[in-house]
Amino acid sequence: MDRSAIPSEIKREVRQRCGFGCVFCGWPIIEYDHMTPWAETQRHHASEITLLCPNHHADKTRGLLPEADVRQANANPRNTRVGESAPYAIHGFRGTTCTVSASPYVDFYANIARTGERLILFSIDGVVPIEFRLGADALLMTLRVADKEGNTILQIIENELVFSVAPWDIEIVGARFTVREAKRDFFLDMRLLPPNRVEIMRWSYSSKFGRVDIGPEGLRLFSVDNPRITIRGPGKLVIDAALGACIGENSTGLGAGIGVP
Ligand SMILES: [Zn+2]
Numbered sequence: 705m706d707r708s709a710i711p712s713e714i715k716r717e718v719r720q721r722c723g724f725g726c727v728f729c730g731w732p733i734i735e736y737d738h739m740t741p742w743a744e745t746q747r748h749h750a751s752e753i754t755l756l757c758p759n760h761h762a763d764k765t766r767g768l769l770p771e772a773d774v775r776q777a778n779a780n781p782r783n784t785r786v787g788e789s790a791p792y793a794i795h796g797f798r799g800t801t802c803t804v805s806a807s808p809y810v811d812f813y814a815n816i817a818r819t820g821e822r823l824i825l826f827s828i829d830g831v832v833p834i835e836f837r838l839g840a841d842a843l844l845m846t847l848r849v850a851d852k853e854g855n856t857i858l859q860i861i862e863n864e865l866v867f868s869v870a871p872w873d874i875e876i877v878g879a880r881f882t883v884r885e886a887k888r889d890f891f892l893d894m895r896l897l898p899p900n901r902v903e904i905m906r907w908s909y910s911s912k913f914g915r916v917d918i919g920p921e922g923l924r925l926f927s928v929d930n931p932r933i934t935i936r937g938p939g940k941l942v943i944d945a946a947l948g949a950c951i952g953e954n955s956t957g958l959g960a961g962i963g964v965p
Contacts, residue, residue, distance in 0.1 A: 710736055710748045716873055717750040723783025724867065724874040726757035727774070730782040730790030732865070732876055735761045739774055754778040783869050792865040796898030797843035802836045804948075805903040809937045810923045812948035812961070816843075819946035820958055826925075827960075829913035829952035837862075843900060849883060849892050849907065857891060858883055914951035914964065927951045927964045 715736060725732045734755040738745065745752060754774060756764065763769040783789050800817035804825055814823035814836075821838040837844045844862040851857050851870075858867040858874070867874055871891060873884045883891040893906040907918045914927040922936030935941055945961030947954070954960055 707742055707746075708748070710753065714748050714750045714753065716875075718753045718755060719873060719875065721750070721784075722755040722778070722781045723785075723789070723869040725755065725781070725783040725789045726760055727754050727777040727781040728760045729757055730786065731757035731759075732789050732792050732867070732874070733757060734876075737761055737764065737774070739771060739778065755781075787869060789865075789867045789869070794845065794860065794863040794865060794896060794898070797836070797845060797863060797900065798841070798898075799843060799900045800838065802843055802900040802902075804834070804836070804901075806907075806918045806948075807905070807923045807936070808920065809940055810935050811940060811942045813942055813944050814946050814948075815944075816946065822956075822958070823946060823948070824956060824958065825948045826909065826916050827947060827950045827952075827954060827956050828909070828911050828916070830955040831911060831913075832956070833909045845896075845902070850909075851885070851891065916949070916951070925949055925951060925962065925964050930964055933962065933964055 718736060726734055734757060737754050737756045739752055739754055760769060764774055801815045802823055803811050803813045805811050806825065812823065812825050816823050816836065816838050823836040824832050825834045834847045842863065845860050846862060847860040848856060849858040856868065857871050867883065871883050872886055875882050879895045879897060881896065882893045885891055890906040895903040897903065904918050905920065909916045917924040922934055924932050924934045926932045943961035945959055947956050947958035947960045949962040949964065950960035951964045
């Protein structure tokens with residue numbers, strides 16, 4: 705019998721059970737492992753599949769990691785034990801310009817060597833949930849993603865990614881990162897494209913001062929006092945500014961591409 709692909713529903717069940725990372729080390733770049741070799745079972749049951757990082761998977765395949773040890777780690781996965789993922793370093797962001805796409809219709813671009821060494825996508829009454837900063841030998845990305853109650857569920861602090869195991873699903877496939885609350889309900893859908901580009905297809909950030917919504921229909925900015933601003937196609941708008949959009953008070957000292965007072 706040919707080995708068939710693992711159905712996506714089963715993969716998700718395995719990710720949820722294992723805390724979205726290698727059951728030994730918590731690393732979020734994972735492979736699916738049939739704890740009993742496929743040749744013996746020839747079936748995909750979520751309870752018989754676990755998550756291993758490429759290193760631990762290679763050890764198991766070479767016979768350097770006994771199946772019993774894998775089962776033991778699977779019974780108490782590292783990330784669910786700790787409550788969050790092991791830190792993952794994002795490599796390769798560098799240069800003096802960067803672009804962040806916020807929906808298919810808006811590119812925030814900045815030459816940050818020229819414009820104050822930071823590209824801040826949004827400032828909401830002084831809070832900056834996403835930015836790039838020019839470090840000594842790298843571009844440093846910072847991003848905070850929270851749930852509706854304001855709990856941090858994923859953060860990248862200067863290129864180091866950590867996420868909570870609380871969301872319904874977290875998946876990293878190639879350069880695409882998705883965090884979901886339910887089947888079609890995205891907290892975040894983005895692609896990291898080093899050396900100097902990030903594409904955010906879905907993300908919402910809100911505070912009591914305002915809200916930013918990025919989705920397939922475009923970019924929407926709200927402030928508490930003003931009607932929303934919506935930017936959508938057919939064309940693409942490129943905003944060349946160190947502070948892309950400012951909602952509320954501007955305490956960054958940078959000129960804003962879009963202001964929502
Ligand atoms: Zn591992």
